Amino acid sequence: MTDLSTLTIAESVTGLKEKKFSSVEITKACLKAIKNRENLNSFITICENSAIENAKKADEELSKGSPKPLCGVPIGVKDMILTKGLKTTAASKILSDFIPPYDATVVAKLKDAGAVIVGKTNMDEFAMGSSNENSFFSPVKNPWDESRVPGGSSGGSAAAVAASLVPATLGTDTGGSIRQPASLTNTVGLKPTYGRVSRYGVIAFASSLDQVGTFTRTVEDACIMTEVISGNDPYDATSAIHPVPKWNEALNKGVKGLRIGIPKEYFISGLQPEVESSVKEAISKLSNMGAEIVDISLPHTSLAVSVYYIIAPAEASSNLAKYDGIRFGYRADQTKDLLDLYKRSRSEGFGSEVKRRIAIGTYVLSAGYFDAFYVKAQKVRSLITKDFLNAFSDKCDVILSPVSPTTAFKIGEKTDDPLQMYLNDIFTIPVNLAGLPGMSIPCGFDKNKLPIGLQLIAPHWREDILFQTASAYQNLTDWHTKTPYGKL
Numbered sequence: 008m009t010d011l012s013t014l015t016i017a018e019s020v021t022g023l024k025e026k027k028f029s030s031v032e033i034t035k036a037c038l039k040a041i042k043n044r045e046n047l048n049s050f051i052t053i054c055e056n057s058a059i060e061n062a063k064k065a066d067e068e069l070s071k072g073s074p075k076p077l078c079g080v081p082i083g084v085k086d087m088i089l090t091k092g093l094k095t096t097a098a099s100k101i102l103s104d105f106i107p108p109y110d111a112t113v114v115a116k117l118k119d120a121g122a123v124i125v126g127k128t129n130m131d132e133f134a135m136g137s138s139n140e141n142s143f144f145s146p147v148k149n150p151w152d153e154s155r156v157p158g159g160s161s162g163g164s165a166a167a168v169a170a171s172l173v174p175a176t177l178g179t180d181t182g183g184s185i186r187q188p189a190s191l192t193n194t195v196g197l198k199p200t201y202g203r204v205s206r207y208g209v210i211a212f213a214s215s216l217d218q219v220g221t222f223t224r225t226v227e228d229a230c231i232m233t234e235v236i237s238g239n240d241p242y243d244a245t246s247a248i249h250p251v252p253k254w255n256e257a258l259n260k261g262v263k264g265l266r267i268g269i270p271k272e273y274f275i276s277g278l279q280p281e282v283e284s285s286v287k288e289a290i291s292k293l294s295n296m297g298a299e300i301v302d303i304s305l306p307h308t309s310l311a312v313s314v315y316y317i318i319a320p321a322e323a324s325s326n327l328a329k330y331d332g333i334r335f336g337y338r339a340d341q342t343k344d345l346l347d348l349y350k351r352s353r354s355e356g357f358g359s360e361v362k363r364r365i366a367i368g369t370y371v372l373s374a375g376y377f378d379a380f381y382v383k384a385q386k387v388r389s390l391i392t393k394d395f396l397n398a399f400s401d402k403c404d405v406i407l408s409p410v411s412p413t414t415a416f417k418i419g420e421k422t423d424d425p426l427q428m429y430l431n432d433i434f435t436i437p438v439n440l441a442g443l444p445g446m447s448i449p450c451g452f453d454k455n456k457l458p459i460g461l462q463l464i465a466p467h468w469r470e471d472i473l474f475q476t477a478s479a480y481q482n483l484t485d486w487h488t489k490t491p492y493g494k495l
Contacts, residue, residue: 010040010171011028011033011036011037012036012039012040012171012172013171015223015225015227015228016080016223016227016228016231016232017227017231019079020078023078023079023080024069026069029062029069029079030063030065030066030069030078030123031062034058034059034062034079034081034123034125035059035062037125037173037174038053038055038058038059040171041053041126041172044150044172046148047147047148047150047166047167047170047172048147048148048163049083049128049147049157049166049167049170050127050129050163050172051094051098051127051129051142052086052093052096054124055125057124058081058123061123061124062079062123065078065121065123066079075119076231076235077120077121077235078121079123080121080123080174080175081123081124081173081174082117082122082173082174082175082176082177083124083125083127083128083163083164083168083176084117084127084128084176084177085163086098086127087212088111088114088177088179088208088209088210089107089111089209089210090107090111090114090124090127091108091109091110092106093107093124093127094106095107095210097130097132097133097134098130098131098132098133098141098142099132099143099356099358099361100143100337100356100358101330101337101353101356101357102210102330102336102337103143105335105336110208111207111208111209112205112207112208113177113205113208113209114177114208117235117236120235128161128167128176129142129144129147129162130142130147130159130160130161130164131162131184132357132358132361133210133327133361134179134217135323135360136360137159137160137431138156138157138158138159138416138421138428138431139157139158139161140419140422141159141160141359141361146418147162149166149191149415150169150492151192151193151415151456151457151458152455152456154417154418155415155417155418155457156415156417156418157169157192158188158192158411158415158431159187160184161176161180161185161188163176164177164185164188165178165188165189165191166188166192168192168194168224169192169194169490169491170490171490171492174223174224175223175224176221176222178196178219178220179209179212179217179218180196180198180218180220180435180439181212181213181216181217181218181439182315182319182432182435182436183410183431183432183434183435183438183439185198185220185222185447186198186410186445187432188222189410189447189448189460190410190458190460191411191457191460193449193452193458193487193490194222194449195222195226195228195229195446195447195449195477196220196447197220197223197229197233197445197447197473198218198220198439198444198446199218199233199237199470200467200468200470201245201439201442201443202245202246203237203444203468204219204220204233204236204237205236205238205239205240206243207243207246211322211326212323212326213318213322214322215245215318215322216315216318216322221233224487225481226258226448226477226478227478229474230254230257231255233254233470234254234255252470254470254471254474255474256471257475257478258478259478260475261296261475262298262475263296263297264297264298264299265297265299265405265472265475265476266298266299266402266403266405267290267293267299267300267301267403267404268301268302268398268402268403268405268406268407269302269406269407270303270308271302271303271304272304272306273408273434274408274409275412278409278412279413279453281414282409282412282413283409285451285452285461286407286408286409286461288450288451289450289461290407292480293476296479296483303398303402303403304394305394305395305398306394307387307391308394308437310390311436311437312429312432312433312436314384314387314388314391314440317371317381318384318388318440319364319368320364320365320367320368321367321371321381323368324365324367324369325372327361330353330356331352332348332351333348336352337352337356339351339354339356360425371384388440391437404465404466404472405463405464405465405472405476406464407461407462407463407464407476408461408462408464409460410447410460410462411431411434411460412433412434414453414455414459415457415458438462438464444469444470445463445464445465446462446477447460447461447462447463448460448461448463448477448481449481449486449487450480450484452489458486461480463476463477
């Protein structure tokens with residue numbers, strides 16, 4: 008019998024409707040898989056009792072012919088996203104015992120769609136990192152090679168899907184934190200257009216960059232999940248009033264006549280040869296399917312990392328000011344006065360990477376440096392956005408590039424060199440700065456059998472082009488069917 012935890016969302020939904028198995032059975036299979044592979048450290052909190060209880064309710068609804076799109080399907084949620092009555096820590100000591108009084112909008116939408124929440128996935132503290140080594144609850148291990156990182160910050164969400172612990176998970180993407188771990192774990196990772204998905208109830212890192220997205224095994228599943236969580240939310244001022252299309256209509260369109268832009272700035276020295284060859288082979292396949300391959304330039308790409316590491320820390324220093332040991336979160340003991348309480352609670356509660364980014368952010372926002380750094384960074388951000396808009400208006404319909412310069416690196420390999428760590432996101436950061444939708448899909452393996460992903464970038468609100476292109480490529484290949492434990 009097939010291990011139920013290895014099923015995709017689409018397979019789970021079909022099997023549940025046809026009564027081949029129950030939600031309780033598939034939920035128990037996922038919980039068993041999580042327990043059997045707890046060495047991966049992909050989950051911080053597992054809610055076994057409530058998951059089984061909600062699975063029973065889902066089975067009751069299914070027996071009545073429930074039309075809910077995710078009814079009875081187990082889902083994991085990144086621990087950056089609030090879950091009512093279920094501990095939400097942002098992988099930080101300062102929130103290690105925090106239990107939210109309400110659900111984030113995306114969680115409420117999952118529940119309304121019938122999904123069964125099985126637990127909260129591990130991550131870099133406050134989503135600050137590219138390797139998932141910055142968690143207060145210890146690093147997540149890549150299921151393809153447990154001596155290596157799964158990518159970050161949503162590494163737990165990526166590893167959980169890659170290891171077939173759950174069919175899908177939610178993550179957040181501020182500078183590549185969905186697409187980069189998806190690339191390193193052979194999963195499909197989607198960051199929607201900024202404003203497409205509500206951020207209400209998502210613990211803020213950098214508010215103008217953060218976006219909730221999905222990890223799945225197939226493009227079809229990404230389509231199903233994204234349709235559920237998208238839409239305007241009156242509780243979020245940055246949530247756009249924009250229709251949510253039926254994206255499944257784009258899955259079988261093919262790519263004939265589609266113009267695919269290849270940015271020369273994304274094929275640089277330092278790019279691992281196997282990554283470059285795999286991505287170029289994917290380009291060749293798409294060309295053979297009828298796509299038109301177009302060379303393009305995004306001239307301000309080289310400035311993106313510098314811009315990001317001014318804007319993101321600046322917003323983080325403001326967003327994290329609320330964690331002071333007063334209203335909620337960790338509070339230092341035996342403090343002398345109020346200032347000492349603030350100082351010690353934050354010093355003891357935050358990890359080193361969070362402190363580093365708060366310090367950088369406070370510096371660039373200070374009176375003497377605001378214009379020289381922050382204002383200038385915002386101006387260059389506009390130029391980066393304009394590069395994309397020009398490419399989409401004149402040259403291409405979708406852009407294709409590598410996701411990460413390399414495959415997964417060893418745990419501890421880059422922790423002593425923050426600048427090298429930051430460069431892991433060199434190809435993903437520009438997408439967040441411009442607010443565009445981006446996707447990572449599997450496209451090969453290196454000589455060490457480590458996954459490689461390719462990135463697709465579309466114009467604002469054109470997730471349909473991502474689904475169209477990604478589905479056409481995935482239907483032609485079998486990379487996505489391979490797991491660390493064999494082929495699905």
